[in-house]
Amino acid sequence: MTQPRPLVAWGIVAALFVAYIVSFVDRMIIGLLVDGIKADLKISDTEVSLLQGLAFAAFFTIAAIPLGRLVDRVHRPRAVAAGIAVWSAMTIACGLVSSFAGLFIARMGVGVGEAVLSPAAYSIISDSFDRRKLGLAMGVFGLGSAVGAGLALMIGGAVVSMVAGAETLTLPLFGTVRPWQAAFIIAGLPGLVVALVFLFIPDPRHSSGQRPAAAAISEVSGHLKRHAGFFWSVFLGVAAVNLAVLGTVSWLPAMLRRGFELPLAQAGYLSGSVLIAGGLIGMIGYGAAMDRIGGGTPAARMRFCGWATGIATTAGLAFPLVDSLWLMAIGFVAFFSAAAGVVSAAPAVLQQLSPGNMRATVAAVYVFVINLVGIGFGPSVTAGLGDWLFPGGDGIRYAMAIVAPAGYAVGAVMFFIAARHAARAEAGHGASTITI
Template sequence: MEKNKNFEQYPSNRRAWYAVVVLTIAYIVSFLDRQLLALVVEDVKADLVLTDTQVSLLLGFAFALFYTTMGIPIGRLADKKSRKTIIGIGITCWCIMTAACGLAKNYTQIFLARVGVGVGEATLSPSALSMISDYFPVEKRGGAMGFFNMGVSVGSGIALIVGGLIVDYVKDSPTLVLPFIGEIFAWQALFLYVGIPGLLVAALMTTVKEPSRKGKMQITSEDGKSTDEISIPQTIKFLWKRNRAYGWLFLSMACSVLIGYAFLSWLPTMYIRTYQISIGTVALWQGVAFLVGGPFGATASGWLGDILFKKWDKTAHLKLFAYSMIVMTLAAALVPLMPSYKLATLMFIPQIIMAAGQTALAPVAIINITPNQIRGQVIAIYFFVISMAGYTLGPTSVALLTDYVFQDESLIRYSISIVALIVGMVGVFAGFKCIPHYRKYIAKVQTGNFTEST
């Protein structure tokens, strides 16, 4: 039999929220580092002589290659070892590799640097979400995870606004010549200016206390011996028995992330090509949209999910996720078709609110049906699925339509709209399909134990 001893003492609110704030800062820095490249697409293309498809691989596949594959073993490590230490090492790695993008001389070098950024950032989400679940009881996790996940939009917004200002500054600055490196392109200075200061966040992680692990599942063998150690085969068995609950949710979120990274990768370029505006204007408008819509969507959805969870329905987080997918799909399909960049940005805000909400709601829903010993691994698998879809298919699907269907880079707006509409409809279907299967398992968890024959 398997039992989950669920009723345990949690840290004080002060300690818990301090940790969440530090983890959120780390998440903001991670998205700031990973999104810089989208600001300088046209410069990178010109200086390194690349196609849209090659750039899309830098934006997506190069980052996702190890971000996803390394996430699963790192997730298992996070289930057993100090999660704050794992995160600190990861921050150091991705900041150094972001700076390395600023030293790349050709396509291969910048590709490998982007791979390194992905390796470092693979440490953060599985470890951080596992820690947050041990800082807060189930009825308070939505608000905490919503706060953490606003790092996605805040990091993206800062990347656009601050990154855009730096781009404007360095393009008019004298050529930068580094010792032993030589002359670097103006856009490369952006990666150096942002990557190196991020190392301060790694130092800040040392002030966070590792929480004790809660909600462990006890496994009793046929001879009556109990253990809380869960092997890889037992983890696979646990997930397989719940494949419809996890699978449909993973698929729906993968669709949301695919649309999100299609936009993060190509929307600045679409604004420039369609509306003939400068990168500074693009960065300001889109950055403000992220900073307005993202924090509101992530935090409001998390707290609303917690309220509805306690007073209405234990599937509340998942239902909010599914309904937000409808609004997000409609808004995303319309954004690129707007006649002006101001109207496009206005339409972009509800898309950001819904998408940010989903980044908070999906992990809460997953963790609430997952025992402590495998939360890092399950979250890592979740990020593997959504990131492989988002980072690889998101940027590249838009680029392939532009390069090979429309064969006109000025028509990129239609590529983005088509991808958003088709993928979004799949996501809506998967989200609602998940609800009845999820309901069965969340009800079991709320009794305070997992009970299954082994």
């Protein structure tokens, strides 16, 4: 398949990066709105965690594999456009409901729309770059998650600051809403514009005049089974890291408010800043480094991930427990940058080691596993431990200090196992031509 010109390829990555920002703004803004939602809907931390995690993950994970199959068959940017439109509309719907059940259903809808983006993006990017630039390209796309999560908290903080003291406010077309409802509505609107842009973006697969038939599901299943040791080591390693990250990021603003007594807006700005800083270091810095270390081979990328997460386990243990706000921020950046590096490396490796006609489907299986574990259980595990072992006050920080290092330790072990499997395949096929 002929790759697009570099300018076109990076333009596509830029558009996907913006879409990923919008995705994470809509996904993560709920983290700053916890206290307002709890007060209005009269629910607990554990119930809020279900809105953050299980509600989103339920349809996100169920829809990921069939949508990945669809993406392998259709014009991928147009599929992304449809996904953005759906999740944006459902984010707006989150601001129009007034019950726990209504918000749960709307959050499920956000997950359905977002299930399209990652499989399509990984497939498109892998068709647009050779392997020596693939890590950086995946890192730029992945940076959208950190920037989006950071902006979600900042936008939420800004909205709260603007309406401080107000019980309700009136928005054009939407009427009178509570401040947390306004934040959802404001976050959802930009995505409708971004969706229109993707209707005009070319698909590298279609532009080259080659449109390979999607692999049969039995073929994909056979590929995954033949190399189960490698694929499941990557899937479970990233899932464990995802659980650690989502179990901390979802509760970071609440921890800052309860443990450091920061105003809500300031907690949002600080949370957003450290997320963006960690994302820049991990996804761009680590992504570029992994393209150079070991020639960007799958084994080298996985070893890098193992060392990064293993070392960052200490930061995951320390940052929730320190009393200094500056030390907390530095520790969190060190912790999150390792996860960000993993997010740029793992999709690149999976795309390198999968045939072109099943890349989106393999990516969908990856998305299914990591989000079922990370989004589905991360926020709830942390909240559950906090409610059970450390109820009241700033107990959430102690729960974070358990979940964060435990997830990273498991992830590091799995990445070293994946590196061993990849190294064996490279020895048999040659690092430049490997297809396991």
